[in-house]
Structure formats: structure tokens, C-alpha cells
Amino acid sequence: MEGRGVPEIISTAVSDIAEIKLTEKGYFIYAYTVQLYHSSLRQFWRAAPLSDRCRELTEKYLDGLSYVNYNVLVTDWDSSNVEDILMPCMFEDLYRMDTGEILRPENGEIPAEVYERIMTTHFPVTKERIREICGYRADTDSYPYEIIFSSPYPPFGEVVGDKENPDGTLTLFVDEVWPDYNSDCAFTNIITVQPFDDGTFRYLSNSIEKKELEIPGVYDMK
Template sequence: MGSKKIYRKYAMLIVLLILLIGLSGIMLSRDREEHSQSKGEEAEATEQTEQWEKGYNLPLDTKKKKDAEEECSAAMERISSQYQNMDKGNTSDGVLSDEEIVALKDVLKEDGLTVTGADAYSTMENYETMEDFLADCQDGKEGTMVLYKVKSSGGLNRTEFEYDGEDLYVVDTISEWSGDGEPVISSTSYTRVKWWNYTEKGWLSYELCAPQPPEVTEVVDASTMIRIRPMEETYRELSRKCVLALGYQGNNLLCSNWNTSDLSRLDYNGVFESFYEMKYGTIIDYDRYADGIKAEEFESLIMEYLPVTKDELRDYAEYDAETGTYLWVRLGTGNYSPTTFGTSIPEVVEAEEKGNGILELTVQAVCMAACNDNAMTHKLTVQFSDDGTFQYLGNEISEEELAKVPEYQYRFGKQWEEADGE
């Protein structure tokens, strides 16, 4: 009997020991799990803190994201009928015309939305709300503002600006049309604005926080310019008619000094395609002119817009007398070094009548790549006829303004070297 009691006693001790070991293991496992969870939470918190400091790919509240996407989809539905009825087959790349973009803007305007477009010199509808918001931000007042943009594809960008009294943030929702003509949200992002400025001319420029080297191999350009205050209608029409197709790259009509007393330094071979677009409303057919442009066609078009003679053209431009053609080649890496100034958009800001149909236009170059609403100012003289046609008579740039302009490259090296050597 004594041995049985001892056996039971040891058996109970062994069971108790096993239980204690098991409980200890459970407690140790739980401690490890809690420690691991705590470390995970700390790591997640650290990661979020670092991301907030970076300012991009910020975590977005689920409800805010849902509301933004639902509102963007609703706006897409509002323009759906108008969009579906547009003849998008007119363009090979599905890009809408300026008139079609304006038509979609008008639909959203009727709903009281603040909306702009991708069309040149776009008017922001209901812009006063945006100006009031920016004025409040400048005064340090918290607030939010939603701006829609009709893209050239017919899709929408919904940009919600959020100011917390210190920093400006952007919730950007992008929507497109599916192949079946249904609205699709492609992305929604939440980003802090690194800096922003509202200019006296009525342009909002800002730069979003974005990845920078060494995190990425190349610098990310996250700057944006948006016209808030609309242009005067007269200046908008003059801009569309006289300077939009010219721009500041591929020809030097707007970025050099010249007048009717000396037409020798204009790049006629380069400006041909700009005049072609102005006259026919479409870009030049590159293949058609790969072997040059017949003299009659070239001279007729150039002389329509400039007071130059055939003999002068054959002297000043690159002309092949044997074939009776003017040389032409499309703008590319071999004859053009890209510059930020070259991407500027010219806009007329003043117009002074000089009599006899002559207007002196004050033109400013808006360089969106540099967030500069006046990269250069110049005076362009044009003369209108009673039938609405016009000719360019000269362009004047002060020495101070000319210093802001990169040296011009002619379309053909020979002409460039001759002009450069004078």
C-alpha cells in the first residue's frame, strides 16, 4: 500500500509538472506573440510616420476615398450622353477637339461645379469659388475645394484641395471611359503640396511631394499650373487665331526680333508646318513632305501670312532649284534640343490698335514646366484685312527679355550656321 501511495504522489507531481511546463509554454508563446504584434504595430506606425513626412502615397480614409470616387463617377454619368454622341472617330488617337471639351464642361457647369478643361486657354467655369478658397488659404483658414478637369480623352480628373491651416493636400481621382463606354475609376491618390502660389495674373501653380533620388533614378516633375481667372474673351480669340499654332519651338517667329525691313532671319522651313495648321486646322502630313515641298505650295502658304516675295523666299529659305522644292524635315532630336521655354504657351494680354487694320499685341509666354506665367514678354505686330485674314509684320523683344530665351536652332544646320556666323 505504501508503494502505491508513493506512486500516486509521484504521478500527480509529474502531471502537475507537465501542466506547469505547458502553461509556461503558452504564456511564453503569448508573450512572444504580443511582443511581435507590438513590434509590428511600432514598425507600421514608424512607416506611416515616414510616409507622412515624405508627403506622397499618403493613407486615405476609406470613406473619403469612397466619397471622392462616387462623386467622380456621378460627374462622369452627367456627361455620358453628351460624350457618347461625339464623333470621336474624327481623330485617330481619340483626342477631343477644344469645342467638344468645352461642351462637356458646360454640362458640369450647369450643376454648379467648378470645372476647367484641357483645351488651350481653357476658361474655368464657376472660378470664383476657387478664388475664394485660395484667398482663405492665404489667410490661414481651413477648408476644402473640389475642382473638375475635362481631359482631352473625355475623362475627368476630380481634384479635392484640402487646407488644414498650415499645409495644402490634394485628393486626386482619375476616371476614364471603358471600351464599352462606361466610366471607370483608374486611380485615387492623396498627396501633400510641397509649395503653392497664386499669381497676380490668376494662375495657381504648385508642386506635389514626389519620390526623389536615390529612391528613384530620375527626378520626378510633380509641378502643375492651372488657370483660375479666365482670359478676356478678345485676348483669348486673338491668342487662338494668331499665336497658339506658332508657339516657341520649331520656328522663331515669336522668339526673335524681326520686322518687314529685314525678313532674312526667319526660319521659313520651320514655320511652314505652323502656318499649315493655322490654315487647314490639322497637323502636317509628315509622309507627304518627306521629299520636300513643291515651290508653289510652299510660297503660296508662306506669303499668305508674311509680306515676303518669291525671290526673297528662294534666297532666305532652304530651296533646291534643281527639284523646285523647299527642304523640309520634321522637328526631332537631330535639329532640336528640348528646353522648358520651348514648351511655353503664348497668350495675348493686351492689344493696341495702330490704324489701317494693324494691331500691336503684347504676348506673354506661359511656361508651365517652370511654373512661370510670364517667362518672356514681347510685342507682335499683325495686320488684319476686311475679310478677317491677317499677316505678321514684326516681333519686338527687349534685350532684357531676349536674354531669357534659349538660342534658336534653325530647322536645317546650314541656315543655322550662316545666321550664327553673321
């Protein structure tokens, strides 16, 4: 620590706590008597950490996906009805997960080559169906960029177990943590993915089951 200084406390604050909850999974969830400006409904810490494997699987397959902006994680689907969950607004999150970069569309458009590569890599769907569903523009060979207006207080998922299948696929068992509504298992997902040798992967199916809270509303794309 030589040359790096000594940490000091420069200020403190005291707030009254209205409620405290320590869950069996190890989440410490609490709420202030007076909610702070621009804060969540409740604050939380994970006192008992996930295993290294569960944390790695969560970071690879779940971090960046939303439970409230599109339907990937809040409906039951597989290859027979995957078209029901394909929405243009999900592309921005998939792009960030795939490339590690922020999407920067030009003139509100995304090149078809980029859009179709990412969508067909991560879902069991053809380029032709993507063009029919997601607003392909033949005159510019592109897709429209759809802005996501984030909803407040969304849940997030964490992998709590997994199973390697004989066909090379991986089944993830996921708990949805929703601290703002005082739950560390609001509902659960069973997600099947196909890992590829180049490090990419494809989501093959999702099933969801209500536990402590109602499942977030499904977007109607019609």
C-alpha cells in the same frame, strides 16, 4: 442629361505637393514632391480666365507657334530683317495654322506653290527671297521638309491686350507663360499683325523684352 449616365469616381490618387504658387494673374502653379513619369516639371491651372477677346486673339495669332524651335517669337524683327527668322522648320506649324490640317509631305518634299503661298501670306517677304533662303529645289519645284524635334518644357504665349492702329494693323501685347519654371510672365512680346478680309493675316514685326526669366536661345541659321 437623360440617357447620358451619371458620372462616377472610379479611382483616386494622392501625391505630396512640394510647392504651390498663386500668381496675381490667376495662375495656380504647383509641383509634386516626386515628379511623375513623363510629366512636366510643374502642373498648372488658370484660375482667373482670359477675357473672351484675348482668348480669341491668342487662338488666332499664337496657338501653334513655338518659342523654342525657331526664332519668330524670340528675336526683334520687322520687314527690314524678316529674312533672319525665316527657317524651313517653321513651315509645318504655319501650315497647320493656315489650313487647320496636319502637313503630310510626299517623299520629304513640299510643293513650291503651297510653301510659297503660306510663307508670303504670313510674312512680308517675296517669293524670290523665299527661294533663296529656304532651300528651293528647281528640279522638283519643291522645298525640303524639315522635321522639328520638340524641346521639353516650352513656354506658351497669351494675348493680354491689343490695340487697333489707324493703318488697319493690330498690335498684340503678349505675356509668355512658363509654368515649368514657375512664371506666368517670363518675358513679353509686342507683335504687329495685318488682318486680311479673307480671314488670313500677316505677321509684320515682333519685339521681345525679358521679365522674370531669360529669353530662350536664338537659333543660328548660318
